[in-house]
Amino acid sequence: MTTIALPQTEEAWRQPSQLTLVLRYMRRNKSLAVGLLIILALTLFTVIGLMTVNHKDAYPLSAPSHKAPSAAYPFGTDYFGTNLLAAMVVGLWQTALIGVLAGAIGTVIGVVLGFISAYFGGWLDAGIKGICQILTPIPAFLIQVIIAGSIDKRDVTIYTMAFVVVLLAWMGPTLVIRSQVLSMKERQFVSVAKLSGVGDLGIIFQEIMPNLLPFLAAAFVTQVFAAVFAAFYLAVLGLGPLREPLMGNIVWSAMTQSAFFNGWWWWPLEPAVALVLILGSLAMVNMGLDELANPRVRRTE
Amino acid sequence: MTLFRIIIKRLLFLLMVIWIASSIVFFIPRLSSKNPVRQKFDDLARTGGFSPSDLAVIVAAWNHKFGLDKPVWQQYLDYMNSLLHFDLGVSFYKYPRTVSQLIMDALPWTISLLLVTTVLAFVLGNLLGAVAAWPRSPGWLRNFATPFVLLQGVPPVLMGMLLLFFIAFRLRLLPNGGNYSPGTIPAWNMTFALDLFKHQILPALALILGSVGGWVLSMRGMGVTIQGEDYVNFAEHKGLGGGAIFQDYYLRNAMLPQVTGLSLALGTVVTNGIVVENLFGLPGIGYVLAQAISNNDFLVIYGIVLFITIAIAVLMVGVELMYPLLDPRIRLT
Numbered sequence: 001m002t003t004i005a006l007p008q009t010e011e012a013w014r015q016p017s018q019l020t021l022v023l024r025y026m027r028r029n030k031s032l033a034v035g036l037l038i039i040l041a042l043t044l045f046t047v048i049g050l051m052t053v054n055h056k057d058a059y060p061l062s063a064p065s066h067k068a069p070s071a072a073y074p075f076g077t078d079y080f081g082t083n084l085l086a087a088m089v090v091g092l093w094q095t096a097l098i099g100v101l102a103g104a105i106g107t108v109i110g111v112v113l114g115f116i117s118a119y120f121g122g123w124l125d126a127g128i129k130g131i132c133q134i135l136t137p138i139p140a141f142l143i144q145v146i147i148a149g150s151i152d153k154r155d156v157t158i159y160t161m162a163f164v165v166v167l168l169a170w171m172g173p174t175l176v177i178r179s180q181v182l183s184m185k186e187r188q189f190v191s192v193a194k195l196s197g198v199g200d201l202g203i204i205f206q207e208i209m210p211n212l213l214p215f216l217a218a219a220f221v222t223q224v225f226a227a228v229f230a231a232f233y234l235a236v237l238g239l240g241p242l243r244e245p246l247m248g249n250i251v252w253s254a255m256t257q258s259a260f261f262n263g264w265w266w267w268p269l270e271p272a273v274a275l276v277l278i279l280g281s282l283a284m285v286n287m288g289l290d291e292l293a294n295p296r297v298r299r300t301e
Numbered sequence: 302m303t304l305f306r307i308i309i310k311r312l313l314f315l316l317m318v319i320w321i322a323s324s325i326v327f328f329i330p331r332l333s334s335k336n337p338v339r340q341k342f343d344d345l346a347r348t349g350g351f352s353p354s355d356l357a358v359i360v361a362a363w364n365h366k367f368g369l370d371k372p373v374w375q376q377y378l379d380y381m382n383s384l385l386h387f388d389l390g391v392s393f394y395k396y397p398r399t400v401s402q403l404i405m406d407a408l409p410w411t412i413s414l415l416l417v418t419t420v421l422a423f424v425l426g427n428l429l430g431a432v433a434a435w436p437r438s439p440g441w442l443r444n445f446a447t448p449f450v451l452l453q454g455v456p457p458v459l460m461g462m463l464l465l466f467f468i469a470f471r472l473r474l475l476p477n478g479g480n481y482s483p484g485t486i487p488a489w490n491m492t493f494a495l496d497l498f499k500h501q502i503l504p505a506l507a508l509i510l511g512s513v514g515g516w517v518l519s520m521r522g523m524g525v526t527i528q529g530e531d532y533v534n535f536a537e538h539k540g541l542g543g544g545a546i547f548q549d550y551y552l553r554n555a556m557l558p559q560v561t562g563l564s565l566a567l568g569t570v571v572t573n574g575i576v577v578e579n580l581f582g583l584p585g586i587g588y589v590l591a592q593a594i595s596n597n598d599f600l601v602i603y604g605i606v607l608f609i610t611i612a613i614a615v616l617m618v619g620v621e622l623m624y625p626l627l628d629p630r631i632r633l634t
């Protein structure tokens with residue numbers, strides 16, 4: 001009796017590494033890839049800028065006023081004698097800070113309330129859902145205008161700005177997480193875990209949370225987007241921390257000095273382009289995550 | 302009977318929203334340490350003409366005039382009572398004009414701009430999205446939607462700035478702001494109407510380009526979902542033409558969630574409108590609001606915020622009550 005040697009299948013075909021798989025997925029999910037690339041580029045610009053640029057140059061009277069972009073001032077200077085390169089670096093950093101801070105707090109509140117509401121149900125659920133539904137039609141931006149307008153202008157800082165933005169931005173994630181947990185709760189693996197005696201916290205953190213990760217990521221990106229957007233709009237109306245070189249503040253001061261009319265086009269256009277890049281890349285990442293989380297819109301190509 | 306109950310329920314919800322919104326607008330400023338009257342006269346005092354002792358008397362008199370020296374619960378009742386009479390107070394800055402007068406003067410500009418742009422963006426976005434997801438539409442038409450989707454992340458005000466710079470300042474094709482050219486006299490004739498129209502193009506374009514992408518995206522998502530449904534399959538096997546399926550089976554069903562989306566997007570529409578109006582100097586509600594903010598004209602800020610909030614809540618409920626017209630399943634139950 002002869003034995004036939006089986007071909008060494010493991011040698012011939014190996015599971016590609018995690019990195020290759022991720023890169024392959026990125027090639028299919030183009031909007032996620034492009035969005036992440038832009039965010040990476042902006043982060044690099046900010047980090048390198050923060051290390052090389054003098055932070056004091058981001059504030060008025062550090063440079064000659066309204067000079068067009070040149071070798072000495074690559075981004076030009078504004079009417080008040082601010083080096084706009086430094087202002088853009090510090091402004092991007094502050095914008096990112098507001099966005100991530102407000103986004104993270106909003107998402108955490110949303111996750112906690114959404115879980116409590118969906119998992120425990122009853123009057124708690126009715127209460128949380130009711131509050132969210134009543135607050136949703138009230139345009140958050142207008143209430144933010146009232147809050148920001150009620151704070152003394154000298155007290156407005158980057159952190160109060162983030163706080164004002166987050167105050168009315170937790171209803172969205174709460175409702176999203178709630179509906180996801182509600183559907184997840186009825187799945188079989190949760191019942192199995194329950195029958196095998198896993199406690200409430202165990203089910204929440206070990207069974208449901210890992211399955212929610214794509215939704216959590218999407219909710220977080222949505223929140224960051226909303227926070228950057230809201231902070232920008234408040235600042236454009238002159239309700240931001242007036243001394244800081246936040247994108248919206250630069251646009252606001254450029255508009256109040258009629259920059260276009262005086263031919264200082266670089267002054268308002270630079271923050272505008274930066275913001276288009278930030279918000280555009282966040283929107284693209286969000287679309288990509290949507291595709292990841294929701295197989296229905298996943299493309300078949 | 303059930304329809305009647307739905308209406309009653311929605312109206313109660315509406316009242317609830319209005320009550321909560323007006324309470325927020327009442328309490329937030331009173332929680333802060335900032336006194337609008339003091340602020341106003343501190344600003345005036347800085348420009349001179351007051352002695353400090355006079356200032357205290359004037360502030361006390363104004364506090365009394367606006368009822369700010371009463372206990373908070375009584376102020377609250379007074380405030381709610383005046384709201385019931387559509388009395389939003391007077392403007393500090395443009396005294397003695399009332400807030401309601403300011404709103405009424407600005408409202409036509411805002412309504413005409415936002416109505417036209419929202420309807421156009423909604424119709425255009427939904428058609429593009431539906432066509433982009435429809436497997437039988439030609440390739441170039443399907444790709445036509447992509448640039449609009451990419452625009453989705455660009456806020457209308459930034460779009461407006463870019464348009465303003467390139468079209469109004471560089472190419473000088475269209476006017477750079479205002480509602481009509483300085484020096485023209487408003488009249489009912491063709492030249493003035495044309496001038497008026499030219500001034501509205503850029504703000505309208507900014508708002509449409511900034512919001513159409515969202516509709517394209519959500520409609521495309523809905524379209525992809527609906528293609529897999531059995532009734533579309535069935536209609537195809539019945540031998541119905543592509544046009545009939547597109548219109549009656551595909552578009553009609555995909556539209557329903559979009560209408561809900563429209564009512565949810567109203568807040569964003571108004572927010573964008575405020576900032577864009579301000580950028581182009583159109584004398585609408587957003588412009589009045591921004592002016593009030595820079596002049597610390599508090600009653601105008603509160604009045605406008607409240608007015609817009611209530612208007613949006615009413616519109617939302619209105620859209621929901623229109624639902625039975627669009628969806629026969631709701632009509633029957």
